[in-house]
Amino acid sequence: MKTMAALLIVLSAAIAASTVTEQQLRDAQADAATWLTYGKNYQGWRYSPLAEIDTNTVSRLAPRWIYQTSVGGNHETTPLVFGGMMYVTSPSNHAYALDLLTGKQIWHYHKDPPAGLNLCCGQPNRGFAALGDKLFKVNVEATLVALDARSGAVLWERQIADYKKGFTATGAPLIVKNKVLVGIAGAEFGTRGFIDAYDAETGERAWRFYTVAAQGEPGGETWAGDSWQRGGGSTWITGTYDPDLNLIYWGTGNPGPGMDGDVRAGDNLYTCSLVAINADTGKLKWHFQFTPHDTHDWDAVADPVLIDLAIKGQTVKAVVQANRNGYFYAVDRTNGKFLLASPYTKITWATGMGADGRPLVVPGMEPSETGTKVCPGLGGGHNWSATAYSLDTKLFYFGTADGCEIFFRTKQVFREGQWYQASTESAVPNEPLTGAVIAVDPATGATRWRYDLLTEHAAGMLATGGGLVFTGDAQGYFTALDARTGKPLWNFQTGGGLGAPAITYTVHGRQQIAVAAGSSIITFQLVDGK
Amino acid sequence: MVILLLVPAAAWAQTANNPPDAEAAAGGGAAFRPYCTPCHGVRGEGGRGPDLTRGVYSVGDTDADLFRTIANGVPGTEMPGFAADLRDEDIRRIVAFIRSIARHDVAGIPGDKVKGEKLFWDKGGCGACHVVSGRGGRMGPELTRIGPQRSLQYLLDAVLEPSKDMLPGFATITVIRRDGTKLVGVERGFDNFSAQLMDVAGNYYSFLKSDVQSATRGTRSLMPDQYGRLFTPAEIDDLLAYLVSLRGAETAR
Numbered sequence: 133m134k135t136m137a138a139l140l141i142v143l144s145a146a147i148a149a150s151t152v153t154e155q156q157l158r159d160a161q162a163d164a165a166t167w168l169t170y171g172k173n174y175q176g177w178r179y180s181p182l183a184e185i186d187t188n189t190v191s192r193l194a195p196r197w198i199y200q201t202s203v204g205g206n207h208e209t210t211p212l213v214f215g216g217m218m219y220v221t222s223p224s225n226h227a228y229a230l231d232l233l234t235g236k237q238i239w240h241y242h243k244d245p246p247a248g249l250n251l252c253c254g255q256p257n258r259g260f261a262a263l264g265d266k267l268f269k270v271n272v273e274a275t276l277v278a279l280d281a282r283s284g285a286v287l288w289e290r291q292i293a294d295y296k297k298g299f300t301a302t303g304a305p306l307i308v309k310n311k312v313l314v315g316i317a318g319a320e321f322g323t324r325g326f327i328d329a330y331d332a333e334t335g336e337r338a339w340r341f342y343t344v345a346a347q348g349e350p351g352g353e354t355w356a357g358d359s360w361q362r363g364g365g366s367t368w369i370t371g372t373y374d375p376d377l378n379l380i381y382w383g384t385g386n387p388g389p390g391m392d393g394d395v396r397a398g399d400n401l402y403t404c405s406l407v408a409i410n411a412d413t414g415k416l417k418w419h420f421q422f423t424p425h426d427t428h429d430w431d432a433v434a435d436p437v438l439i440d441l442a443i444k445g446q447t448v449k450a451v452v453q454a455n456r457n458g459y460f461y462a463v464d465r466t467n468g469k470f471l472l473a474s475p476y477t478k479i480t481w482a483t484g485m486g487a488d489g490r491p492l493v494v495p496g497m498e499p500s501e502t503g504t505k506v507c508p509g510l511g512g513g514h515n516w517s518a519t520a521y522s523l524d525t526k527l528f529y530f531g532t533a534d535g536c537e538i539f540f541r542t543k544q545v546f547r548e549g550q551w552y553q554a555s556t557e558s559a560v561p562n563e564p565l566t567g568a569v570i571a572v573d574p575a576t577g578a579t580r581w582r583y584d585l586l587t588e589h590a591a592g593m594l595a596t597g598g599g600l601v602f603t604g605d606a607q608g609y610f611t612a613l614d615a616r617t618g619k620p621l622w623n624f625q626t627g628g629g630l631g632a633p634a635i636t637y638t639v640h641g642r643q644q645i646a647v648a649a650g651s652s653i654i655t656f657q658l659v660d661g662k
Numbered sequence: 663m664v665i666l667l668l669v670p671a672a673a674w675a676q677t678a679n680n681p682p683d684a685e686a687a688a689g690g691g692a693a694f695r696p697y698c699t700p701c702h703g704v705r706g707e708g709g710r711g712p713d714l715t716r717g718v719y720s721v722g723d724t725d726a727d728l729f730r731t732i733a734n735g736v737p738g739t740e741m742p743g744f745a746a747d748l749r750d751e752d753i754r755r756i757v758a759f760i761r762s763i764a765r766h767d768v769a770g771i772p773g774d775k776v777k778g779e780k781l782f783w784d785k786g787g788c789g790a791c792h793v794v795s796g797r798g799g800r801m802g803p804e805l806t807r808i809g810p811q812r813s814l815q816y817l818l819d820a821v822l823e824p825s826k827d828m829l830p831g832f833a834t835i836t837v838i839r840r841d842g843t844k845l846v847g848v849e850r851g852f853d854n855f856s857a858q859l860m861d862v863a864g865n866y867y868s869f870l871k872s873d874v875q876s877a878t879r880g881t882r883s884l885m886p887d888q889y890g891r892l893f894t895p896a897e898i899d900d901l902l903a904y905l906v907s908l909r910g911a912e913t914a915r
Contacts, residue, residue, distance in 0.1 A: 542689075585854065
């Protein structure tokens with residue numbers, strides 16, 4: 133296989149190169165020693181061919197070092213690894229460079245977030261992007277900052293949007309050619325979402341794509357009156373990129389206000405959608421809307437993963453997503469044509485899909501004054517956490533929450549910078565949400581196995597050539613599952629809930645696993661012997 | 663505090679609180695539903711949380727007391743703070759809603775709490791599993807302050823149908839060891855790889871699931887469900903009168 137041959141070459145060549153080139157990002161899958169971009173490669177696979185840790189040896193996996201950030205809040209970072217260093221971001225505008233061998237802190241970046249932030253969901257950060265000798269991250273007050281990878285010194289910082297209006301930034305940027313792409317959060321505050329591209333060298337904005345179509349634009353007719361101005365459509369999880377098609381794929385969040393759909397009659401394009409954008413111009417190539425006129429907060433921000441699928445004897449360039457609305461989807465990534473959708477959890481709001489992928493909606497499932505029970509709940513289904521695709525098993529792995537919630541709505545007057553969701557949801561009495569890790573065959577949508585959890589799943593996925601899937605649970609267990617069966621083969625109690633995906637790389641040729649748990653970064657390696 | 667609880671709530675309402683605001687109360691009702699009904703009931707009639715329609719509040723009776731309680735919660739109880747979820751104006755509306763549903767007709771409990779106390783410790787044997795002011799067993803929930811924490815209906819249901827609403831952390835753990843012996847107790851911990859429990863004698867056990875035949879968590883309470891037969895209706899009233907009187911340090915005075 134082509135990638136394996138390339139792997140051997142790069143393995144021997146990639147000793148502590150402390151810069152990242154555009155070519156390296158394109159070839160990231162072949163370089164198993166490093167972790168250069170959010171999804172491991174541009175396709176978002178989070179699969180590494182490393183196989184020293186496998187279904188047999190994993191029983192000897194043990195901690196190697198632990199770095200304690202001492203920063204509170206959910207750690208959702210995907211660390212980057214290159215040049216003998218691990219680069220991690222923490223909540224509340226903290227970031228670190230750690231010595232890969234020992235975990236020793238080399239530098240620490242911090243900027244106090246301003247007072248009076250309008251936050252939906254805390255101050256998490258999901259990681260760095262790297263190009264040349266620069267690192268890029270967003271700060272929670274909706275800025276993009278470029279750091280010198282060697283020192284942590286700030287090279288430039290740009291305001292993406294006005295945090296006083298409710299914008300925040302939490303996702304890892306994506307490098308495409310010489311540009312830094314970022315998304316935005318804030319749909320709970322009546323904002324209008326977008327995806328931005330900035331010049332990596334100067335920080336100048338190259339283009340902006342609004343995820344909410346304005347009046348007069350194509351798609352603008354899907355918003356009643358001027359409701360598009362508060363239309364939401366956040367873009368808080370990193371997209372993927374197909375260099376051959378020169379298209380960027382990015383998921384968009386819920387329309388605003390979340391629970392009161394009456395004030396925004398129409399499909400509300402391009403919320404709860406997947407958009408394919410020209411990487412150079414920022415122009416829309418196609419869109420696919422999963423949940424037209426959403427009223428259940430079912431963001432479609434989850435990883436859009438690029439896989440060439442064999443469907444009915446044909447190889448199709450597909451993009452797949454485990455959507456928050458309870459369905460797994462595959463869409464043709466060249467043109468946005470619907471391929472298949474399959475439920476992976478209990479669904480009561482739709483009975484299936486039309487031929488074009490539009491859901492067949494069950495009437496009476498909208499939020500109400502007295503509460504409407506709907507499955508899945510507000511968080512899904514699968515929410516945002518990182519997914520993985522294994523080249524060995526050809527399975528797609530993701531976590532889910534299983535169960536239902538009660539959705540409420542009210543009438544709310546919009547005030548700039550104030551919470552604008554028009555009510556909320558609550559648990560169903562005596563029906564707590566549970567969760568699972570799920571393996572789906574992306575070519576058919578069929579669920580191959582489930583690993584059940586006591587509570588909803590929030591950690592991400594890592595698939596490896598050792599036949600393993602690494603993930604974690606809210607109870608603090610970091611777990612290795614058999615990628616073929618879902619059977620737990622190894623676990624380690626980290627002492628903190630897991631809300632981040634693991635990564636893998638090598639140190640002196642030995643496979644390492646790293647993951648954020650609680651407020652710490654923990655790395656693992658096989659213990660010698662036997 | 664004791665004095666406060668004995669004074670009719672309406673007398674305080676006239677001096678310490680804002681006049682009733684129907685519009686604010688309606689808005690508060692909308693905010694009340696998702697956040698408060700899981701414990702306080704759809705109409706504020708109480709449940710796992712106190713009955714709010716009685717117009718008597720153990721946290722203090724001014725609007726400021728209610729606001730503070732909703733914003734910050736009550737330490738040492740299941741009442742969380744909602745300051746992170748709700749804006750100040752919404753909390754004020756919820757306070758207005760709570761005022762609007764208060765009936766101020768504090769009905770007496772028909773039973774005799776002195777007789778109820780004797781039934782609790784003797785005939786009922788409730789003290790085998792429940793602590794009141796330092797006395798009793800540790801397997802079930804502590805009842806030292808249970809009076810203001812639950813509605814009367816909830817207490818009655820809890821006595822007659824213990825499995826109707828299982829408190830988190832009080833599930834029944836059943837472990838079958840490799841040798842086939844069975845151990846049953848109340849949950850002290852449970853996850854995908856281990857189980858911890860306490861038996862009726864107060865012994866603590868911890869198992870890795872890989873070391874035993876099975877370890878399962880059930881939603882049937884370990885509390886006997888025979889009190890409806892054991893006690894006469896009059897005795898149930900007495901027991902409830904005793905439970906309602908349990909107010910922590912105040913009881914001890």
